[in-house]
Amino acid sequence: MRKCIRGVLWKDGVASFYHNWIREILRLTNQLHDGTYKERPAKFFTVTEPKTREIMSIAFRDRVYQRSLNDVAIYPATTRTFIYDNYACQKGKGTDFARDRLKEQLRRYYRKHGAEGYVLQCDIKGYYPNMRHDVAKEVLRKYLDDNIYQMAEAILDNFPGEVGFNPGSQIIQIVGITALSDMDHMIKEKLHMEQYGRYMDDFEMIDESRERLEHALEVISEYLKSRHMELNRDKTRIYRIKEGIPFLGFIFRLTDSGKVVVTIKPEKIKHERRKLRRMVIKVRKGEKTREQVDEHFRSWKASASYGNSFKMLQRMEAYYKSLWEDDQNESEQTDDADGVDQGKAKRGSDGREGGTAGGTDRVHGDHDRRGASDR
Helix, strand or coil: CCCCCCCCCCCHHHHHHHHCHHHHHHHHHHHHHHCCCCCCCCEEEEECCCCCEEEEECCHHHHHHHHHHHHHHHHHHHHCCCCCCECCCCCCCCHHHHHHHHHHHHHHHHHHHCCCCEEEEEEECCCCCCCEHHHHHHHHHHHCCHHHHHHHHHHHCCCCCCECCCCCCHHHHHHHHHCCHHHHHHHHHHCCCCEEEEECCEEEEEECCHHHHHHHHHHHHHHHHHCCCCECCCCCEEEEHHHCEEECCEEEEECCCCCEEEEECHHHHHHHHHHHHHHHHHHHHCCCCHHHHHHHHHHHHHHHCCCCCHHHHHHHHHHHHHHHHHHHHHHHHHHHHHHHHHHHHHHHHHCCCCCHHHHHHHHHHHHHHHHHHHC
């Protein structure tokens, strides 16, 4: 429960559970022991970052149960057989760990073979949406004892249909990194690919022989077919190392001197510029605050600071500052205009320089003179 409340204690349902946590945990425990526990209906919503997809949100008490089942039983049983270069959803690993490993693999490759070579980069088409339920159950059945498997199977059965999962559940994420574990061992131990790594369904390998990589691609395709999966042909290809390896939002380039240069993808920068521009417009409309936009930009800079990004961050800082300069200039012009208007009003009120009062008198006087002439 204490793990699950991190970052979400501001929600009413979470705060209510936490306020009465002794009673709620006892009730949940009793329901699990006497077999009356039932998962509550999930809610679905759509996110657009980093890409558009539907996310499932489950009740907080169900999240506590699933987190407990995962951390205490499923995670230790499944991850103990993983290769070192399986990066996602594990303690001590993650995106920065995966990027550091790719840099190390490139350096290791350079020491053996130089800067010439090839990369096979693969991506599985619709990994979670196209994952069959029987395949997921088969994966867990291999690692779990009967009691734990039945509890995990009941959670999988809550997903409708026979194909497709929503990655909102932590157990589904563990299924995702476990489903291809046998493929990892096959690539490392049978195909003997030394420089290989996988982050969920995105994986790459480096070799000096294009023919070996083509053979590896055929073997991987056949393996995935046996698991009712297929490669995304638009994102799967073999290319030279010197083209740069796109991986987890960055491009890794191996130079002739053996240095690995890491730069953020240009489309990520363009996307962030557009997003900042839209957020500034929302601030002008009163839909957001300046503090919210500043916090977002600081978070993005922290994420984008990986690699050789000093000059890029300087340019982004200048661009971000320029977005607010228009507001500052408009504010200064408004202040100047207000000052001029106030000065005119003051001078007019004492009648010395043709202000509002004096000007009104002259207009009335001219009107009276024209009226007399007409008469």
